[in-house]
Amino acid sequence: MKGFGQYILFLGTMVVRMESFKTYYKLILDECIQIGVKSVALVALVASFMGAVTTVQTAYNMVSPLIPRYVISQVVREMTILELAPTIIAVIYAGKVGSSMAGGLGTMRITEQIDALEVMGINSASYLVFPKIVASLLMYPLLVIIAGVSSMVAGYLVGGATGIITPADYVYGIRFYFDDYSITFAMIKSVVFAFLISSISSFKGYYTQGGALEVGIATTAAVTTSVIAVLSADYLLAQLLYVR
């Protein structure tokens, strides 16, 4: 509970004694490139494999001839939009971006770079962490969209190439009974997950004490805590947002 209280206070310190808009604008753009643009290839690759595997596995498990083949792509669509794109990519994002945030801030802490900012009268939490969180909130939903598209395109290509499902059936299944609330749901999830991963990872890194070993421990703690928080939030959001 003490850690949770410290986390809440940490979030509060970010929005006091802030620097100028111009300063944050540059920092946020830099972070968007670091954590967003540089993650596109990995996210697209992982999501493509997820889509391809989901297509093959769904087809393999559909043994009844009474079930039409377009159901395969319908399953791929639902799984991708509701779970695979926002949640599984969040785990990948925590591993790549969360660890980088915690490691970077932890190193800044133990090499006194954060102290240097404080001595200059700069609110280090606000200067260093606020842009990371804002950039995450902006970029992660875009990564989820890229993941969703990549997954479904990969399913289409693999389905067609292996003869599991015809391209026409695949497209029909993707469109069949599509509820656009799924997209809203995925976007709400992605914003919540982006906030959790970036803020928890930054918190773990910012309060690192000691040396290189502790930076490693903080980085591991950042990833594990973020993943647990994401999975817990996934369940809570499912409970909350499916009540319609």
Add this chain to the structure above:
Amino acid sequence: MLKVKNINKSFGGRPVIQNISGEFDKGKTNLIIGSSGTGKSVLLKCIVGLISPDEGNVFYDLRNFTDADKEMKAEIRREIGMLFQGGALFDSKNVESNVMFPLEILTKMPTDEKLDRVNFCLKRVGLENVNKKMPSEISGGMKKRVGIARAIVNNPNYLFCDEPNSGLDPQTSMVIDDLIGEITHEFDITTIVVTHDMNSVMGIGEKIMFLYKGNNLWEGSNKDITHSGVSELSDFVFSNKVMRGLRGDS
């Protein structure tokens, strides 16, 4: 002038500095010396506000920094430059951007003027043509010089140096010491250096505060330090073989 009054600080119930008072003069290199673990760095962090003291006050030219409001603290901090033990240069910025950083954040100077000031400070610390190098591409001594350039770029009234010689060879240490001394006199600033290096003590210690187990045990200059009459200080000073040789010990 900078003054500390009755500073106390404990960590986990263990007192680290106890009731320390003293004055640090303007235009002089003031040293805080003592063995490892005596609270030198903690005192320095209390002075610059990185740690809040449990009791006591720090006065920057009669302005009470400890009890100051946010605006006053920000104003005083604009007058502070600090050199950290490892340089504390920002890894993601090159030398030029590191030195320019305080100007970017704290002033509204035009870019040309900022660049001129950066080049002047880098030249002053003996570094030229390294503007575009990253901190990982320069030596430890150069990092300290860049750190000094960054500390003085904003024309500070107070310069703080935490163990400026740590990790440096004796020759480079002397260069850094001389540089700190020269800058202090040239810009007439109040400089406080935390060190346990006897070369620094004898070289630039115009005013010295000796800490022992968190207490201020002695104050004086490098001229008086060898005949202070304080046994703990003598043990500290003459723990160095060169100093023992100067005393005539075999």
